[in-house]
Amino acid sequence: xxxxxxxxxxxxxxxxxxxxxxxxxxxxxxxxxxxxxxxxxxxxxxxxxxxxxxxxxxxxxxxxxxxx
Amino acid sequence: xxxxxxxxxxxxxxxxxxxxxxxxxxxxxxxxxxxxxxxxxxxxxxxxxxxxxxxxxxxxxxxxxxxx
Amino acid sequence: xxxxxxxxxxxxxxxxxxxxxxxxxxxxxxxxxxxxxxxxxxxxxxxxxxxxxxxxxxxxxxxxxxxx
Amino acid sequence: xxxxxxxxxxxxxxxxxxxxxxxxxxxxxxxxxxxxxxxxxxxxxxxxxxxxxxxxxxxxxxxxxxxx
Amino acid sequence: xxxxxxxxxxxxxxxxxxxxxxxxxxxxxxxxxxxxxxxxxxxxxxxxxxxxxxxxxxxxxxxxxxxx
Amino acid sequence: xxxxxxxxxxxxxxxxxxxxxxxxxxxxxxxxxxxxxxxxxxxxxxxxxxxxxxxxxxxxxxxxxxxx
Amino acid sequence: xxxxxxxxxxxxxxxxxxxxxxxxxxxxxxxxxxxxxxxxxxxxxxxxxxxxxxxxxxxxxxxxxxxx
Amino acid sequence: xxxxxxxxxxxxxxxxxxxxxxxxxxxxxxxxxxxxxxxxxxxxxxxxxxxxxxxxxxxxxxxxxxxx
Amino acid sequence: xxxxxxxxxxxxxxxxxxxxxxxxxxxxxxxxxxxxxxxxxxxxxxxxxxxxxxxxxxxxxxxxxxxx
Amino acid sequence: xxxxxxxxxxxxxxxxxxxxxxxxxxxxxxxxxxxxxxxxxxxxxxxxxxxxxxxxxxxxxxxxxxxx
Amino acid sequence: xxxxxxxxxxxxxxxxxxxxxxxxxxxxxxxxxxxxxxxxxxxxxxxxxxxxxxxxxxxxxxxxxxxx
Amino acid sequence: xxxxxxxxxxxxxxxxxxxxxxxxxxxxxxxxxxxxxxxxxxxxxxxxxxxxxxxxxxxxxxxxxxxx
Numbered sequence: 001x002x003x004x005x006x007x008x009x010x011x012x013x014x015x016x017x018x019x020x021x022x023x024x025x026x027x028x029x030x031x032x033x034x035x036x037x038x039x040x041x042x043x044x045x046x047x048x049x050x051x052x053x054x055x056x057x058x059x060x061x062x063x064x065x066x067x068x
Numbered sequence: 069x070x071x072x073x074x075x076x077x078x079x080x081x082x083x084x085x086x087x088x089x090x091x092x093x094x095x096x097x098x099x100x101x102x103x104x105x106x107x108x109x110x111x112x113x114x115x116x117x118x119x120x121x122x123x124x125x126x127x128x129x130x131x132x133x134x135x136x
Numbered sequence: 137x138x139x140x141x142x143x144x145x146x147x148x149x150x151x152x153x154x155x156x157x158x159x160x161x162x163x164x165x166x167x168x169x170x171x172x173x174x175x176x177x178x179x180x181x182x183x184x185x186x187x188x189x190x191x192x193x194x195x196x197x198x199x200x201x202x203x204x
Numbered sequence: 205x206x207x208x209x210x211x212x213x214x215x216x217x218x219x220x221x222x223x224x225x226x227x228x229x230x231x232x233x234x235x236x237x238x239x240x241x242x243x244x245x246x247x248x249x250x251x252x253x254x255x256x257x258x259x260x261x262x263x264x265x266x267x268x269x270x271x272x
Numbered sequence: 273x274x275x276x277x278x279x280x281x282x283x284x285x286x287x288x289x290x291x292x293x294x295x296x297x298x299x300x301x302x303x304x305x306x307x308x309x310x311x312x313x314x315x316x317x318x319x320x321x322x323x324x325x326x327x328x329x330x331x332x333x334x335x336x337x338x339x340x
Numbered sequence: 341x342x343x344x345x346x347x348x349x350x351x352x353x354x355x356x357x358x359x360x361x362x363x364x365x366x367x368x369x370x371x372x373x374x375x376x377x378x379x380x381x382x383x384x385x386x387x388x389x390x391x392x393x394x395x396x397x398x399x400x401x402x403x404x405x406x407x408x
Numbered sequence: 409x410x411x412x413x414x415x416x417x418x419x420x421x422x423x424x425x426x427x428x429x430x431x432x433x434x435x436x437x438x439x440x441x442x443x444x445x446x447x448x449x450x451x452x453x454x455x456x457x458x459x460x461x462x463x464x465x466x467x468x469x470x471x472x473x474x475x476x
Numbered sequence: 477x478x479x480x481x482x483x484x485x486x487x488x489x490x491x492x493x494x495x496x497x498x499x500x501x502x503x504x505x506x507x508x509x510x511x512x513x514x515x516x517x518x519x520x521x522x523x524x525x526x527x528x529x530x531x532x533x534x535x536x537x538x539x540x541x542x543x544x
Numbered sequence: 545x546x547x548x549x550x551x552x553x554x555x556x557x558x559x560x561x562x563x564x565x566x567x568x569x570x571x572x573x574x575x576x577x578x579x580x581x582x583x584x585x586x587x588x589x590x591x592x593x594x595x596x597x598x599x600x601x602x603x604x605x606x607x608x609x610x611x612x
Numbered sequence: 613x614x615x616x617x618x619x620x621x622x623x624x625x626x627x628x629x630x631x632x633x634x635x636x637x638x639x640x641x642x643x644x645x646x647x648x649x650x651x652x653x654x655x656x657x658x659x660x661x662x663x664x665x666x667x668x669x670x671x672x673x674x675x676x677x678x679x680x
Numbered sequence: 681x682x683x684x685x686x687x688x689x690x691x692x693x694x695x696x697x698x699x700x701x702x703x704x705x706x707x708x709x710x711x712x713x714x715x716x717x718x719x720x721x722x723x724x725x726x727x728x729x730x731x732x733x734x735x736x737x738x739x740x741x742x743x744x745x746x747x748x
Numbered sequence: 749x750x751x752x753x754x755x756x757x758x759x760x761x762x763x764x765x766x767x768x769x770x771x772x773x774x775x776x777x778x779x780x781x782x783x784x785x786x787x788x789x790x791x792x793x794x795x796x797x798x799x800x801x802x803x804x805x806x807x808x809x810x811x812x813x814x815x816x
Contacts, residue, residue: 005437008418010212018088020154024190029209029271031188042181045110052099054092064420067437073301076282080346086156097345097407113178120167122160135301141573144554146484165481165543203573214416222632224290228326233413233475235324246317249654256643258636277369280350292630296666303664314657339369358700360562364598371596382589385722392711394704426496428766432802439800450793453518460507462500486552494768505549505611521790528779530772564698568734575732586725617777620758622688641685641747679777690756709753709815
């Protein structure tokens with residue numbers, strides 16, 4: 001059996017609600033174009049503010065996938 | 069039009085409930101004294117423990133604002 | 137009064153639901169074997185993906201406790 | 205309205221003249237294959253030396269773009 | 273003579289032209305409200321892209337000043 | 341009871357004698373203008389040299405304070 | 409002559425034998441889909457354990473390539 | 477099924493021969509006292525020199541294990 | 545002779561007096577439960593403030609020990 | 613052919629004009645005493661301020677050279 | 681007047697007594713072979729342990745000097 | 749007995765074969781001009797690629813030596 005290789009893409013998911021929903025939204029979008037998603041790792045948590053409140057949580061993450 | 073300059077303040081928001089609520093609470097407090105808040109970036113997520121449970125999530129973040 | 141010393145353990149808590157629940161689960165497990173837990177600090181937020189969705193949030197954290 | 209997701213590509217732009225021209229050259233090249241470029245962030249500034257002088261500035265940067 | 277103490281502010285200077293002009297613009301703005309500026313240190317170089325070109329260089333920096 | 345928010349200031353304390361005295365001097369100066377100081381965290385330890393000896397220890401630190 | 413631009417991909421190569429073989433395996437796989445590979449830089453060395461032994465070395469690396 | 481929690485131990489494995497053998501030696505020793513080892517992550521690669529040659533490779537790593 | 549393996553514990557030593565005394569206090573406490581202590585490395589220097597003065601220096605450090 | 617080894621020196625170049633001129637000035641000075649300069653990598657960009665303006669850009673960099 | 685260039689050397693000073701004395705000892709030794717020492721910056725604080733006590737504080741630092 | 753001081757040099761060793769041989773080659777070269785080499789610490793592992801294969805492993809490391 002050949003040794004497995006993984007590719008890594010970097011995406012930013014966003015959500016007006018929470019950090020974990022921003023992660024879910026980003027993964028959901030990535031899964032539309034990349035197959036065999038395997039893990040993610042958050043690199044930064046940022047967000048945009050509007051009228052003194054959080055408008056969007058923006059979670060930057062590396063997403064690993066198996067290369068067939 | 070003059071080039072925009074931004075200032076950055078650093079705050080720690082806390083919440084007994086979640087990371088995202090700790091962020092919201094810190095932003096809410098910051099907005100009482102700083103105008104034109106524009107973005108935030110999380111630098112550390114810590115918390116205090118009491119009786120073997122999370123008492124408070126403490127999220128340290130940099131908050132950017134437009135200088136008029 | 138003697139000067140307080142703290143020990144630090146590192147654990148990874150997991151949850152299918154959210155970052156904050158993964159933290160709570162890890163703390164809850166750590167409290168079963170370590171007494172006098174005092175604080176935690178998140179070092180990485182990762183997760184496993186399955187069928188293009190988040191299967192588990194995995195939050196790695198350092199947990200500080202008072203040494204008696 | 206759906207939550208916006210961003211992709212991130214990493215490129216190295218080069219220029220014999222300056223750091224900012226190396227950034228411009230890298231962005232210009234990236235824009236030929238990626239649409240909706242939104243921001244960049246420099247990760248390293250290096251360069252090659254020849255005959256005791258700077259031959260090329262090489263600026264590595266992450267480039268964010270909106271995923272439609 | 274008392275020991276000198278310094279304060280540190282963090283600002284983001286911007287410029288459509290270059291990294292060094294973004295630094296100058298941020299310092300110039302900071303000098304309108306803080307006296308005795310002494311040094312700066314760049315923490316991140318980012319920028320906004322528009323139509324596949326650099327719209328603004330954004331240089332985040334810590335600015336040190338003598339406290340009288 | 342409202343959730344506590346903390347602000348963070350950054351200062352550089354100096355002393356010709358030691359690292360810990362530089363910290364004390366910086367905190368002492370900070371306490372003249374900021375109330376409710378709660379903790380500090382050292383970010384860098386530098387110093388100036390003169391005639392081949394340490395002229396001043398310079399300790400940069402973040403200082404956290406409770407916002408009322 | 410136009411200024412050279414480089415793209416950067418991130419991959420994880422694996423091997424049951426050694427760190428350097430994991431690097432070689434990852435590069436070998438990457439070369440099947442990306443041309444003009446020029447350099448790599450290791451970002452993390454991890455591995456999976458099974459029955460108290462190393463099952464696979466996993467080397468994450470950035471791979472630079474010339475964009476024609 | 478309860479959510480899995482992992483503990484993390486830190487060890488330094490050594491070998492006169494190679495980086496990968498140092499990792500294997502450290503894991504082998506760790507497996508004598510900790511059960512259910514699951515993964516490792518290298519944090520530093522150092523070594524001792526003697527007579528102008530490498531006497532020992534010393535690989536510091538975090539070792540993750542399932543807590544039952 | 546078998547290759548030496550080292551374990552690493554993390555502790556926080558405290559002292560109202562100085563950074564080096566906080567290190568000594570933490571090491572002294574660690575030596576009560578761990579044998580064959582070999583080296584330490586400081587990871588963070590923090591402290592608690594009370595009435596505008598340093599109440600305790602808190603030095604977090606990794607402590608290496610030989611595993612027999 | 614023997615395997616090439618490189619040495620690395622660290623210098624700070626300065627210029628009142630720009631970041632790239634500070635890099636050039638530092639390289640120019642380094643080339644007076646070190647031969648076979650091959651590449652540089654910027655580690656920090658700082659500067660001194662005077663009368664609310666940038667007096668000097670100070671760019672710290674590692675400079676690699678071939679050892680013959 | 682030519683633009684000033686600085687060189688940077690890295691040394692480890694040691695002392696059985698304190699962090700600040702280890703810094704002084706390292707600077708004192710460096711001043712015997714390098715002229716025009718200007719500043720230092722601490723990069724790591726380590727130490728050797730013997731019989732459960734600190735045998736030596738070891739402070740690694742970068743030392744900047746003016747190149748004439 | 750005087751307190752020991754150590755100097756630190758930075759070199760890049762290379763090898764077409766492995767990471768550990770690149771380290772050995774760099775140390776071997778360094779030992780020709782610096783006496784009393786004591787330890788090394790790897791800072792980056794890079795390499796050059798040619799025809800889709802690893803041409804050279806390049807290991808950058810700090811090398812510590814006793815100053816007599």
